[in-house]
Structure formats: structure tokens, C-alpha cells
Amino acid sequence: MRRGIKLLMTVATTAVVAVAFRASVQQQHTTTGAAAVVSTEQPRHTSGRASSPSSRGASRTPVRTPTSPPTSPTGSRTTAPKDHSATPQPPATSVVVAGGVVDTQYGPVQVGITVRGGRITKAHTLQHPSGDGQTDQINGYAVPQLNQETMTAQSAQIDTVSGATFTSEGYRQSLQSALDAAHKAGAR
Known part of the structure; x- marks a missing residue:
């Protein structure tokens, strides 16, 4: 029984991280230079038990990450694409x-x-x-x-x-x- 709950929590955590990663990648493609807004699904708990991923509500909570970029499920960091429109041009010769x-x-x-x-x-x-x-x-x-x-x-x-x-x-x-x-x- 504990193994089942532990496995369920691991699957739920992995799903949340995957959704957060996908949302951050999508958000990075739509924002330039602004702080990234990442949407994640939060698991709901009912009567002290974790609910299954399929029975969770889809509440979206924006999480701001101005100081560190989001991480992927593999633990690698992702960064927003650079805005090259403000890149200084080389000085005129x-x-x-x-x-x-x-x-x-x-x-x-x-x-x-x-x-x-x-x-x-x-x-x-x-x-x-x-x-x-x-x-x-x-x-x-x-x-x-x-x-x-x-x-x-x-x-x-x-x-x-x-x-x-x-x-x-x-x-x-x-x-x-x-x-x-x-x-x-x-x-x-």
C-alpha cells in the first residue's frame, strides 16, 4: 500500500514538473526580456490521500522566477531566448x-x-x-x-x-x- 502511494506521488510529481517545464518553454517563446511566468498544476488532497493525476483539478497558479530560470525534469536549467533587438551595434568605423x-x-x-x-x-x-x-x-x-x-x-x-x-x-x-x-x- 505504501509503495502504491509512493509511486503515485512520484508519478504526480513528475507530471507536475513536466507540465511546468512545458509551460515554461511555451512561455519563453512568447515573452522577451520579461520575467518568465510558469504555470503549474497543483495536486489536490482529499481526506489526507493524494488524488490520482486523472482526478486532479486543473488549477493554474502563476509562479514568478525572476532570479533563477526554471528547471526541466532532467534537472537542467532552461533560459529565455535573448532579445537581440536591443543588442548594441558595433561602433561605426x-x-x-x-x-x-x-x-x-x-x-x-x-x-x-x-x-x-x-x-x-x-x-x-x-x-x-x-x-x-x-x-x-x-x-x-x-x-x-x-x-x-x-x-x-x-x-x-x-x-x-x-x-x-x-x-x-x-x-x-x-x-x-x-x-x-x-x-x-x-x-x-
Whole structure:
């Protein structure tokens, strides 16, 4: 008689654990990131005896397990699937490119840019007209303005700097070729 009750309790416990495991697996497939809710069947006791699995009521009681994942009948732990939508993306890589050299009436102009995350993060001239005092003076104020215009416009559609028309036009052409090269290099 005791063996029968012990066997019945073992079967009932195994059934409860199996139902809990199945419910936790089903629940894990429907929730992402939330605490898992596991439904289990609780055996009813009548007059001091355990009822058989077939005569039990199907009362479902949610059991929250925020600190430890549910266990399977074999004792192995189960975990909820990871929510990959919030996985941080790798940082954007910087692409550094040089535009083509554009010959102007006063000398060559070449622009270099750094693109990161689809934005121009740095613009600078690699070459600009120089050699005489007036050209150096003009480009001394024109080149920083052109670099700043590039950062503001985020394109080659920049204004001409007064007094530096040829340098401005050469800068625009070289900048556009640098933007094209950055795009080909995969800058996003």
C-alpha cells in the first residue's frame, strides 16, 4: 500500500514538473526580456490521500522566477531566448579618404575628409595654392572657412569664400571626389 502511494506521488510529481517545464518553454517563446511566468498544476488532497493525476483539478497558479530560470525534469536549467533587438551595434568605423587633386589658376587644391556614421567628422585641405604673400594670406582665411562650411553642409554644396573664388571651386570639386570615394569605400 505504501509503495502504491509512493509511486503515485512520484508519478504526480513528475507530471507536475513536466507540465511546468512545458509551460515554461511555451512561455519563453512568447515573452522577451520579461520575467518568465510558469504555470503549474497543483495536486489536490482529499481526506489526507493524494488524488490520482486523472482526478486532479486543473488549477493554474502563476509562479514568478525572476532570479533563477526554471528547471526541466532532467534537472537542467532552461533560459529565455535573448532579445537581440536591443543588442548594441558595433561602433561605426571611420573612413578617411582624399579627394582628387584639382589644378586651379593659382595652384593645386586637394581635400581630405573623415566620414563616420554617415557624417563628415573632419575636413581638411591636403594641398592648397601657396607661394606668394597674397595667395598665402587669402588661403589663410579661406581654407578654414571652407573646412567649416563642409562640416556644416555635410556635402559639397558649400558657399564660395569671397576673394578665393578659384580655391573655393577647386575645393568643391576635390571635396565631391572625396565624398564619392568615401561612399565607394562603404562609409555609412
